[in-house]
Ligand SMILES: Nc1ncnc2c1ncn2[C@@H]1O[C@H](COP(=O)(O)OP(=O)(O)OP(=O)(O)O)[C@@H](O)[C@H]1O
Ligand code: SF4
């Protein structure tokens with residue numbers, strides 16, 4: 001299993017030597033689709049999403065409830081199998097792996113859940129929960145296991161004494177630290193963080209975000225960081241992907257997406273988030289968001305955002321806009337934004 005990781009590293013090096021170009025992205029998702037059967041209909045939870053995440057990069061994923069963030073997370077870590085599309089991890093197609101190779105994948109990419117209460121076994125102490133992961137993956141046992149558990153607790157900023165505590169004896173922040181330690185136990189390369197601080201008290205969110213930033217730097221991790229809150233992801237992300245009803249609305253550098261978004265939906269998400277830069281704050285034109293997102297089992301034709309978009313016109317109701325690079329590195333799926341960019345000569 002370690003072999004597969006070493007092989008990948010070696011092939012990265014080879015790629016660099018042969019082509020002289022950059023190595024493959026850590027994650028590459030192409031036209032990812034996940035449809036669920038529900039009653040007589042089909043829920044289009046993820047409906048044609050493509051993105052790349054470079055090694056060591058953090059991609060923030062934002063969007064309202066039900067837009068497909070958790071489904072994307074589950075597909076990435078292969079808790080779910082996609083209906084269509086490809087997922088590559090360091091160049092290796094992982095979307096159809098089974099058996100031994102799927103178990104090997106679990107050591108390379110790990111999911112941290114929103115709710116540590118639901119993901120931790122109430123009958124296991126923190127140390128037992130970590131020992132169990134080490135045993136399942138045959139990584140360490142006995143004295144070696146105990147040493148590794150101590151190391152993991154320290155990594156996430158918990159005292160050694162926390163190892164003896166049950167979930168109900170810990171605070172929400174401490175439980176989430178155990179959740180993070182459990183994900184790190186297998187020494188993964190990628191963490192998919194699904195709203196890792198949303199369930200926590202506001203006062204401890206910043207601590208956990210800082211912990212995640214430190215771990216990423218120390219362990220050279222790649223993150224996919226999911227939140228419904230644009231203000232939350234901008235702290236940690238290099239780039240941000242904005243999802244709407246199973247599709248990407250906008251994707252780009254965190255500063256461009258959070259301070260100078262081009263998609264009307266991103267602009268409305270930005271509404272509640274004060275810009276870091278006061279000048280940008282005064283320039284932005286936030287548009288308040290009306291109503292609820294439509295049902296993903298009956299998405300509107302054309303642009304999926306047209307039922308709520310203040311700029312919607314006839315074309316938007318008929319034709320789905322493609323994701324286009326309207327500024328360098330900033331991809332936007334909007335007819336009006338594309339036309340304005342063309343007029344300005346940007347695209
Ligand atoms: N197993 C399932 N069966 C049927 N529908 C599902 C299933 N899982 C998710 N869905 C539906 O798919 C859509 C996307 O769900 P998902 O959990 O990915 O959204 P989300 O962006 O994570 O939302 P939230 O912010 O509330 O966590 C929703 O309409 C949801 O009801
Ligand atoms: S394509 Fe039309 S409806 Fe969709 S976001 Fe752009 S302006 Fe709004």
Ligand SMILES: [Mg+2]
Nearest residue numbers: 069070071194
């Ligand atoms: Mg979710």
